[in-house]
Amino acid sequence: MDAVQKLLLTRGRLARRLPRFREMLPGSFIERRLRCGKPTCACRLREQKHTAYQLTYRLAGKTVSRMIPRDQAEDVRGRVQLQREFAEHVRRIQEINLQLLLMRLGKRG
Numbered sequence: 550m551d552a553v554q555k556l557l558l559t560r561g562r563l564a565r566r567l568p569r570f571r572e573m574l575p576g577s578f579i580e581r582r583l584r585c586g587k588p589t590c591a592c593r594l595r596e597q598k599h600t601a602y603q604l605t606y607r608l609a610g611k612t613v614s615r616m617i618p619r620d621q622a623e624d625v626r627g628r629v630q631l632q633r634e635f636a637e638h639v640r641r642i643q644e645i646n647l648q649l650l651l652m653r654l655g656k657r658g
Contacts, residue, residue: 553652560645563638570638573631576606578617604629 550558582598584590591597602617604625617625 553649556645556649560642560649563642563645566638570631570635572628573635574604574606574625574628575632576604576629578626578629579603579605580622602626 579602581601581603583601584592585599587593592599600619602619602622602625603614604617605612605614607613
């Protein structure tokens with residue numbers, strides 16, 4: 550198998566994995582420790598802060614932050630991570646396409 554065929558096979562494998570990214574979310578997932586505001590809560594009395602989850606993203610040119618319920622936090626965290634994996638995946642496909650182009654150009658010249 551020559552180099553072009555290997556690149557084409559690799560690109561095909563990468564392209565077939567693209568559907569797994571359909572649930573990705575943009576932005577950043579943040580886990581924060583904060584006080585709730587209730588005057589008699591342990592977070593005020595004993596400095597035991599609560600864990601809160603936040604998704605921050607851009608919408609129509611503005612930064613938006615949304616609090617995420619605890620029961621959805623891991624799902625949202627994973628979907629934001631998919632965004633980073635997608636960017637790397639696309640970068641690899643682009644790199645292969647560039648290598649293929651340069652190989653074709655090299656054969657002509």
